[in-house]
Amino acid sequence: MNIIVCVKHVPDTEAVIKPHPDGSGIALEGSNYVLNPYDEYAVEEAIRIKEANADATITVITVGPDDATKSLRTAIAMGADDAIHLNDPAFLETDSQGIATILAAAIRPLPYDLILCGKQAVDNDCAQVGAALAELLGIPGISVITELSVETGKATAHRELEGATEIIECTLPALFTAQKGLNEPRYPALPMIMKAKRKEIKTLDASALGLSPGDFAPRSRRLKVSSPPPRQAGRVLEGKVSEVVTEVVRLIREEAKIL
Amino acid sequence: MELVKQTIGAASTYVILYVAFAVALLLFIRGARSKMSVVQRGTPEGRTDRVRERITGLLRYVLFQGRLFKYPAAGLMHVLIFWGFLVFALGYAFIIFTGGEIQGRLSGIGGGALSGIYGTFQEIFGILVVVSVIIAAIRRHILKIQRLEINRDADTTLLLIFLIMASHFVVQALGIRLGEKLHGWTPLSQVLSGTMAGMSPAGAANLAVVLWWAHMFLIFGFLVYLPRSKHLHILFGPFNVYFRSLRPAGELPLIDIENAESFGAEKIEDYTWKSLFDLLSCAECGRCQDHCPAYATEKPLSPKRLLIDLKHELFESATGGDREADPLAGRTIEEDAIWACTTCRACQEQCPIFIEHTDKLMELRRYLTLMQGRFPSEATAAFKSLETNYNPWPIGWSERAAWAEDLDLRKLDEGEETDVLLWIGCAGAFDDRNKKVARALVGLLRKAGVDVAFLGTDEKCCGDPARRLGNEYLYQTLARENVETLKSRKFRRIVTACPHCLNTLAAEYPQLGGEFHVVHAMELLDELLRTGSLKPAGTVSATVSFHDSCYLGRYNNIYDAPRRVLDAIPGVTLKEMKKNRSSSFCCGAGGGRMWLEENIGTRINHARIEQAAEVGPDIVASGCPYCLTMFEDGIKEKEMSENLRALDVIELLDQSVGKT
Ligand code: SF4
Ligand code: SF4
Numbered sequence: 001m002n003i004i005v006c007v008k009h010v011p012d013t014e015a016v017i018k019p020h021p022d023g024s025g026i027a028l029e030g031s032n033y034v035l036n037p038y039d040e041y042a043v044e045e046a047i048r049i050k051e052a053n054a055d056a057t058i059t060v061i062t063v064g065p066d067d068a069t070k071s072l073r074t075a076i077a078m079g080a081d082d083a084i085h086l087n088d089p090a091f092l093e094t095d096s097q098g099i100a101t102i103l104a105a106a107i108r109p110l111p112y113d114l115i116l117c118g119k120q121a122v123d124n125d126c127a128q129v130g131a132a133l134a135e136l137l138g139i140p141g142i143s144v145i146t147e148l149s150v151e152t153g154k155a156t157a158h159r160e161l162e163g164a165t166e167i168i169e170c171t172l173p174a175l176f177t178a179q180k181g182l183n184e185p186r187y188p189a190l191p192m193i194m195k196a197k198r199k200e201i202k203t204l205d206a207s208a209l210g211l212s213p214g215d216f217a218p219r220s221r222r223l224k225v226s227s228p229p230p231r232q233a234g235r236v237l238e239g240k241v242s243e244v245v246t247e248v249v250r251l252i253r254e255e256a257k258i259l
Numbered sequence: 260m261e262l263v264k265q266t267i268g269a270a271s272t273y274v275i276l277y278v279a280f281a282v283a284l285l286l287f288i289r290g291a292r293s294k295m296s297v298v299q300r301g302t303p304e305g306r307t308d309r310v311r312e313r314i315t316g317l318l319r320y321v322l323f324q325g326r327l328f329k330y331p332a333a334g335l336m337h338v339l340i341f342w343g344f345l346v347f348a349l350g351y352a353f354i355i356f357t358g359g360e361i362q363g364r365l366s367g368i369g370g371g372a373l374s375g376i377y378g379t380f381q382e383i384f385g386i387l388v389v390v391s392v393i394i395a396a397i398r399r400h401i402l403k404i405q406r407l408e409i410n411r412d413a414d415t416t417l418l419l420i421f422l423i424m425a426s427h428f429v430v431q432a433l434g435i436r437l438g439e440k441l442h443g444w445t446p447l448s449q450v451l452s453g454t455m456a457g458m459s460p461a462g463a464a465n466l467a468v469v470l471w472w473a474h475m476f477l478i479f480g481f482l483v484y485l486p487r488s489k490h491l492h493i494l495f496g497p498f499n500v501y502f503r504s505l506r507p508a509g510e511l512p513l514i515d516i517e518n519a520e521s522f523g524a525e526k527i528e529d530y531t532w533k534s535l536f537d538l539l540s541c542a543e544c545g546r547c548q549d550h551c552p553a554y555a556t557e558k559p560l561s562p563k564r565l566l567i568d569l570k571h572e573l574f575e576s577a578t579g580g581d582r583e584a585d586p587l588a589g590r591t592i593e594e595d596a597i598w599a600c601t602t603c604r605a606c607q608e609q610c611p612i613f614i615e616h617t618d619k620l621m622e623l624r625r626y627l628t629l630m631q632g633r634f635p636s637e638a639t640a641a642f643k644s645l646e647t648n649y650n651p652w653p654i655g656w657s658e659r660a661a662w663a664e665d666l667d668l669r670k671l672d673e674g675e676e677t678d679v680l681l682w683i684g685c686a687g688a689f690d691d692r693n694k695k696v697a698r699a700l701v702g703l704l705r706k707a708g709v710d711v712a713f714l715g716t717d718e719k720c721c722g723d724p725a726r727r728l729g730n731e732y733l734y735q736t737l738a739r740e741n742v743e744t745l746k747s748r749k750f751r752r753i754v755t756a757c758p759h760c761l762n763t764l765a766a767e768y769p770q771l772g773g774e775f776h777v778v779h780a781m782e783l784l785d786e787l788l789r790t791g792s793l794k795p796a797g798t799v800s801a802t803v804s805f806h807d808s809c810y811l812g813r814y815n816n817i818y819d820a821p822r823r824v825l826d827a828i829p830g831v832t833l834k835e836m837k838k839n840r841s842s843s844f845c846c847g848a849g850g851g852r853m854w855l856e857e858n859i860g861t862r863i864n865h866a867r868i869e870q871a872a873e874v875g876p877d878i879v880a881s882g883c884p885y886c887l888t889m890f891e892d893g894i895k896e897k898e899m900s901e902n903l904r905a906l907d908v909i910e911l912l913d914q915s916v917g918k919t
Contacts, residue, residue, distance in 0.1 A: 016655045
């Protein structure tokens with residue numbers, strides 16, 4: 001079985017996020033980059049499937065700048081077999097649709113039964129690449145899964161919905177995007193980390209993929225990024241219980257406008 | 260012995276004696292060698308340096324039994340049995356090497372004074388040994404002291420010693436009965452001989468001869484038995500003291516990550532020979548267990564059991580079988596036990612023969628973490644945060660200097676110079692409660708006119724949490740970066756309020772080429788008070804109990820400085836807890852436990868808070884951010900906030916100095 005996991009190198013979630021004053025983007029100088037947490041679930045799931053199927057191989061793929069290899073190595077240290085780095089300065093200017101196009105171009109020539117992605121990247125939170133990629137490859141795409149079982153030729157996945165669980169069966173090959181709860185990603189063992197450090201990573205640029213800039217040109221454009229309004233300090237209401245309750249109800253009605 | 264020679268002839272006496280001795284010696288050597296071969300399965304480790312220090316240790320801790328007196332009654336008993344053993348051993352050495360009894364050999368010297376002294380010593384120690392052996396038996400079997408377990412080998416040893424002594428006294432008494440003049444003061448032998456008045460001289464002589472042989476054969480038997488018993492401490496204990504660790508207390512062995520193929524202890528042979536030697540030397544006295552905070556709060560860890568279980572594994576694995584498949588961790592030693600240790604070092608501080616428990620547990624953690632990636636799940640968050648944000652809290656690294664934003668504290672950049680470099684530590688930088696301590700410290704140093712700067716966001720976690728949770732790789736990554744940073748700055752000394760940082764920087768960074776002069780804030784404040792740079796004028800009326808943090812006290816021997824600082828504050832009355840100084844009881848946060856849940860048994864911090872409450876202070880003061888956090892939580896959870904507060908000594912001093 002051939003499993004492909006698509007991952008992204010993203011700023012660490014604890015990084016302090018500040019938009020550029022001109023609203024053109026986000027200043028990320030102070031942040032370290034890590035393997036996208038949702039992609040970690042995807043990698044972990046792939047490894048678990050591999051542990052149950054001796055003949056399975058796992059290939060991780062990313063589109064990203066030079067240092068994105070760090071996240072590929074994290075995935076290898078966890079247990080992935082091979083890694084492909086799609087790296088071209090031109091790739092950095094595109095949008096989700098463009099990324100999916102680039103990934104599709106890389107994946108098409110490869111044998112695959114299963115493609116796993118994180119449900120979204122924690123930086124831009126677009127949650128589009130997985131779905132778009134399934135569409136481009138013409139295979140079933142099941143998003144936001146919390147459980148997955150794979151048999152020959154088919155797979156069953158659980159999706160956590162508001163107050164319900166949806167169980168979906170589909171034929172393989174298929175693409176799934178991982179939600180938190182799918183598994184508990186492992187912490188890589190040191191011998192694996194050392195091995196991953198030395199692992200050769202295949203790098204492909206646009207021309208190697210047979211893509212011209214027009215193929216992955218962004219079709220959407222970011223206009224402005226700004227901070228949310230600062231949160232107001234909490235208020236403590238004091239006094240008799242009945243008064244406090246009346247006041248709370250008033251505040252909910254008039255200020256929060258929830259009721 | 261003269262009587263024996265008269266009865267069966269001198270020649271046959273010597274033949275029997277020396278043949279029996281030779282056989283016993285041979286069997287002894289064989290036994291000891293087979294035990295040694297088991298120890299040799301361990302990995303190499305150098306323990307033969309600093310010979311003078313090692314010999315001094317032998318005198319202090321073996322001859323004078325230095326550590327045994329931490330338990331006065333048991334210590335006295337042990338010392339008497341041990342010295343009695345030495346006195347008697349000297350006598351036997353004379354018989355073997357000179358062919359005659361010691362008193363006879365010595366009687367020519369000093370007009371018989373020497374033999375008289377020996378005779379008196381022998382008698383007194385003989386009596387004391389008998390009494391001690393009886394008390395020991397009572398403690399084991401009637402009082403059933405909890406730290407001692409019933410152990411057949413211990414009983415056999417006691418019985419043998421008793422029989423040896425009994426036969427000795429009866430032979431002495433029979434000698435008197437037969438008109439022999441004993442050397443020195445021999446009250447018990449005299450009294451005993453009085454009971455034999457009715458015995459015929461011939462009968463007495465025969466009995467004396469038989470018992471003399473019995474006595475000698477018991478001695479030889481003891482020699483043969485020793486290396487075969489599981490109670491080997493008599494034999495190995497002194498060597499264990501000799502080969503004790505002389506490394507800094509807080510320095511874990513460094514792993515050569517690039518070249519090692521496996522990490523930590525998977526199998527028993529992965530331990531060093533000295534670690535295995537420890538297993539054979541343990542006397543199973545239970546002192547370590549008695550002081551273990553994990554054991555005291557119903558965790559599945561006892562340092563004594565750890566030793567015993569590993570010893571069994573050592574012997575069982577030596578007999579082969581298909582045991583190799585499973586690692587020690589999880590099979591021989593429960594994983595929960597491995598993670599329960601706070602590395603408080605109370606066990607090692609107590610052990611009379613310097614057994615090293617914590618390293619054994621650390622090697623198991625290293626195996627689990629580095630080889631298996633298996634550890635309590637809470638540690639994952641701490642590890643990941645350490646990797647990306649260089650602190651175990653999940654807070655972005657760029658926030659590290661935020662606590663000092665309004666303090667105008669100088670950031671020491673590459674190439675710059677300061678007198679004191681303040682090492683804040685993650686707690687001081689990221690934990691709201693401990694930020695206050697850090698700010699108070701800065702205030703005090705400024706008032707004292709100290710030239711002080713800090714590294715701002717260039718400081719990273721010292722690595723202690725990672726190292727103590729078995730993650731040597733992560734530790735070395737952080738530590739090497741810090742060493743680089745520190746080397747690129749100029750300063751006279753580093754000061755930190757965190758004993759864990761202190762220990763790592765002072766005791767562990769030298770392994771990575773970082774030799775810095777590091778002191779704890781308590782030491783610097785103590786110095787500033789002594790020189791008059793700080794004047795605590797304001798009164799702080801409070802009864803204060805000082806809690807000795809493990810990494811401040813047991814690890815780095817700083818016991819007096821914080822007490823002197825407290826003493827200098829007008830109005831403060833110091834009230835010691837029962838467990839103080841080197842017997843202090845851990846707060847529960849060391850060894851990376853700060854980052855793990857404590858969901859087995861009762862909580863260690865609650866136990867310590869209760870111990871503090873026993874002596875009724877208003878404030879429990881400490882010199883460690885972890886302790887402060889644990890106590891604050893403990894006081895809240897036990898709903899004791901009305902009567903008890905937790906403060907850092909720095910804060911108390913700041914209150915006093917600030918009032919001027
Ligand atoms: S390790 Fe030391 S303190 Fe613990 S039981 Fe053995 S000899 Fe006693
Ligand atoms: S270091 Fe402390 S917690 Fe660990 S075994 Fe020893 S006494 Fe127990």
